[in-house]
Amino acid sequence: MKLLVTGASGLLGRAVMKRLKEISGFSVIGTAFSRAKPPLLRLDLTDYGTVADFVRTEKPDIIIHAAAERRPDISLKDPDRTRELNVTATRRLAEVAEETGAWVLFMSTDYVFDGTAPPYAPDSETNPLNLYGKSKLDGERAILSASSHACVLRVPILYGEVEYLEESPITLIAESLKKDAPQKIDNWAIRYPTHVDDVALAIRRIVKHWVENPKLGGIYHWSAAEPYTKYDMARLMAPVVGADEDKILADDTPSQGAPRPKDSHLDTSRLEFLGMSNKSFFRESIALILKPFLPLC
Numbered sequence: 038m039k040l041l042v043t044g045a046s047g048l049l050g051r052a053v054m055k056r057l058k059e060i061s062g063f064s065v066i067g068t069a070f071s072r073a074k075p076p077l078l079r080l081d082l083t084d085y086g087t088v089a090d091f092v093r094t095e096k097p098d099i100i101i102h103a104a105a106e107r108r109p110d111i112s113l114k115d116p117d118r119t120r121e122l123n124v125t126a127t128r129r130l131a132e133v134a135e136e137t138g139a140w141v142l143f144m145s146t147d148y149v150f151d152g153t154a155p156p157y158a159p160d161s162e163t164n165p166l167n168l169y170g171k172s173k174l175d176g177e178r179a180i181l182s183a184s185s186h187a188c189v190l191r192v193p194i195l196y197g198e199v200e201y202l203e204e205s206p207i208t209l210i211a212e213s214l215k216k217d218a219p220q221k222i223d224n225w226a227i228r229y230p231t232h233v234d235d236v237a238l239a240i241r242r243i244v245k246h247w248v249e250n251p252k253l254g255g256i257y258h259w260s261a262a263e264p265y266t267k268y269d270m271a272r273l274m275a276p277v278v279g280a281d282e283d284k285i286l287a288d289d290t291p292s293q294g295a296p297r298p299k300d301s302h303l304d305t306s307r308l309e310f311l312g313m314s315n316k317s318f319f320r321e322s323i324a325l326i327l328k329p330f331l332p333l334c
Contacts, residue, residue, distance in 0.1 A: 039064045040244070041097035043082060044104030046072035048197050048204050049144065049233045053101055056237035057244065066095065082126040089133045099247070100134055101240060102127060102180070103144045105173070109295035112169040123172035124179060131183035140247060142188040142240065143180040145173045147260070149191065152298020159256035159307055167295035177256070186254040188243060191303060193260045197233035198326055210271050211327055214280035215334055224268035224287035227300040231261040232317040242313045258303035261316050277324050278333040
């Protein structure tokens with residue numbers, strides 16, 4: 038059985054590739070664009086003719102669609118490119134997948150919710166506050182309208198083994214702690230930082246369940262359970278990287294730029310029913326992730 042992962046060079050994509058290769062009997066191929074290097078294949082998802090030819094040639098049984106523009110502020114500044122990648126490219130990929138008989142799992146976000154009534158179940162009412170969230174919701178609709186058996190997996194803010202600290206908005210906080218001056222950090226929005234390895238294990242669980250039940254479809258959620266603001270994360274990371282905690286100040290107002298939900302905590306019970314239980318503890322995990330980059334300050 039052949040499995041294709043888009044966005045395989047990214048933080049999540051790398052973890053997904055690693056975990057899916059552990060499944061016996063699976064051949065896993067990954068595509069990337071700006072950071073494509075062997076064994077990943079370079080593929081521009083906005084080149085729709087090339088994408089269609091690629092899928093028709095490779096004939097994957099399963100497609101994990103993880104490629105996206107996932108930075109809300111960048112989406113706000115470049116809405117056309119965001120919608121082209123998150124919506125139009127997703128729709129075209131879904132159409133060729135349906136044509137070739139491939140099953141699709143689409144990676145989405147907790148930002149499809151407005152953050153006013155957590156926790157959110159898969160069937161909770163959506164109301165994205167920013168263009169990024171709207172584009173991912175439209176991508177979900179494109180995937181689910183193309184096939185009644187497609188899946189969507191929504192996840193929150195992610196962290197993991199990064200190639201550089203700016204790769205995740207969480208490890209970017211550690212990078213900012215290099216500043217030897219007082220700085221304000223968001224203490225308004227509540228996040229649930231989730232390890233990409235846990236998400237990859239959730240995807241593996243869904244894939245294995247699909248192998249046993251090819252009519253599997255619908256929306257799933259996976260998230261860690263620990264609530265943190267970015268200020269909380271910074272205070273926790275400060276002693277790890279040798280930063281002065283007294284210079285970390287709480288900003289209790291909504292952040293500038295694209296609006297974010299206050300608390301978009303995801304209800305993960307549907308995946309837990311399938312036997313998923315991995316939820317890494319942030320304090321221990323982030324210390325291990327930052328270790329290769331020490332000393333930062």
